[in-house]
Amino acid sequence: MYDSFAVIALRRISLGLLDALYNVVLNAGVMIWDVGLTLINVVLPSRPAGRVVPAGAKGAGGVWPAYEAPAPSDSRCSCPALNALANHGILPHSGRDITFRELNAAVRASYNFAPSFCFFVPNYIAGVLGRSYWTGKFDLSDIDVHNGIEHDASLARVDSFHSNDQGKVCATLVQDLLSSGTGAGGNLTTHDLSRALGRRRTHARNNNPQYSCSLFHKLFGSSNSATLLRIFGGSTKDLQPILLEERLPDGWQPSERHQMGLTLTAFQPTVLSIELGIKEEVDGSLSGQGTEKAKVQ
Template sequence: MFTPSTVGKALDNIHLLLWDFWLTLVNLIMPRRKVGAVVPVGSAGYAGKWPEYIEPKEGDSRSCCPGLNALANHGILPRDGRNIKFTDMAEKVHTTYNFAPTFCRFVPTYAANMLGRSYKTDTIDLAELNLHNGIEHDASLLRQDAHFQSDQSKPDLPLIRDFLSFATGKDATDKTLILTPADLSRFSAKRRADSAAHNPEYTLDYFHKMFGSANSSTLLCIFGGRVDDLETFLMEERIREGWEPKALEHSGITFVKFNRTAVAVEKGIKEDLPEFEREVKEGGGGTSPV
């Protein structure tokens, strides 16, 4: 049955899609942002100058999302990670990472709906994003499954090292290792096979599979897959001095562009790869906590 609430959400989604299509067209017409000035003038991180990084202290709220945690660690969002307006979260993600306003609106709106709150008027503590099978899900590339890791706010460093070791690409200029879409697909396949074999509560529906591939695709769209930048970002949840988004689009990364990468990553995931099946059977998966 249709209700005013469901109709309103449907209209919001239609508006968001039309807006995203328009921004995609704008990106085709308008000049790209200049290297060194991707972050807007007056915003934290302009010209690669980031606010002081301070590790979270006891009592601070952190999430399963390294991007949001980094914003709090640098004071771009409140350092305690608490009482953050959904609208402020959207704005800071846009200016820091150059995601299009549509993407920055969609994710906080999804989180607000997940928690039964209003995107326009309410607030969130970062740890509330750790609700299992909300945004957080099994077979993550950066955290062990909730069955094994109760505190999803902290990165699993051995898992991240394993993930980064899958990089096969190299930057044409400085030969820095780079993660490719195929690398993300291969490691995602390994994580899913490992979780399915060891986690008795393992669940990963189609929505969360796509959500996971979309999350991992940000590492390509925004960081260019560069391992040197990602090592700091993922393990310390810190933005390196001098870093700026690799996405130069005038209006930022839209859903239209972003989804092309996410779909390619998901299509490349072969969960029945013999090498991973063999590793799991022999207990040599490398990422399992058991």
């Protein structure tokens, strides 16, 4: 009997080591691929501003499929960009039974992230959920496992301690963010996002008794903010419907115009610039905000 237990234990250890080795090799391969795409972007001309979404794809020329707000039975998550794809029917409108490969293709075509980026993130989500990237499916709400990729101190959502539905927009937080732009026309800048995240983290820490924000989740928060600049150009005019209604404006096209899309390599300087510029404030007050629960749509 003890021999059998030993064999089972050794088998599990072996499988764990093989999985770990597989992930190391896979991630190394993705990084090499990503660097190669970054170099290709240096030499190839950028896509025309009005034709970033490829011809034949939904949203080509800025003509997006009709927007339909989610029904109560539809699944939504903490990511406005993914919810927008579902609201426009680019992902299933129900937000359910989505394959990770389907997610890859939709994000690639709609937002012009690089293929390496579009594989890496869904593959990571699949790992968090314990599913296969190649064969697995998920509902949008599944990805909001707390402290998986969903995290405290979001700029568009109240903390999960205050709400168990991370698919709901917090209008107060979004409006506070959009009103903080100091760039041309009131657009958001790197400094604005650092400042907003600093306030938000302090406020969350002071008002959420279960607050946690590891270095990984801080960087993930800065990555989300960097997307507002790199894909949406920091435009508060465009971000208003995107963040509040989770709707892509007519005529909108990604700001990222490189042929191979936004790579992980090219993305990191923006992420680090935002994160390194964060200074958490003493009281973390947010203009116009009462409690965390206020104005959740």
